[in-house]
Amino acid sequence: LNRHLLSHSDEFRFKCHRCPAKYKTKHALGAHLDRHDGNRRKQCEYCPAKFYCAATLQKHRRIHTGEKPYVCQECNKGFTGKHNLKVHMKVHGKHLIVKRNAENDVTI
Structure with a gap:
């Protein structure tokens, strides 16, 4: 935060x-x-994209794997990123509230 x-x-x-x-x-x-220091970018194993930040690479991989960890509780539509789910929630006239528990699960 x-x-x-x-x-x-x-x-x-x-x-x-x-x-x-x-x-x-x-x-x-x-x-x-x-x-x-010469710590170069991390290579995506699916395409030529490279990233300095491991977290950014992890998010990028979702394009290739189809992983959609953010799921709308109203219609069960999945999204690769929290921001995309937040934008989608406006379709339902709701605001997104995300909480993570100790197991890193998302609750909306």
């Missing part, structure tokens, strides 16, 4: 010690530093 709140700030508190780059979050700076 804190990382998300920082993304709305205009303050770039995290500075790279190797170049003039500045970032809003420590996570973004870490990804940038990986590039300096």
Whole structure:
């Protein structure tokens, strides 16, 4: 949540010690530093796409695998991302509320 709140700030508190780059979050700076250190992008095993962030690669894989972990409780339609489900919920005149439990299951 804190990382998300920082993304709305205009303050770039995290500075790279190797170049003039500045970032809003420590996570973004870490990804940038990986590039300096030669930690190259992670390759999708299904296509030529490459990503610096493992989480982004995981989300991208859903395009190929058809995995749709976000399911509408009104009509059972599945979505690859939370944002897509949130937009879809407007069709039903509802707002999406997502909670994750200890097993990382999604409750709406």
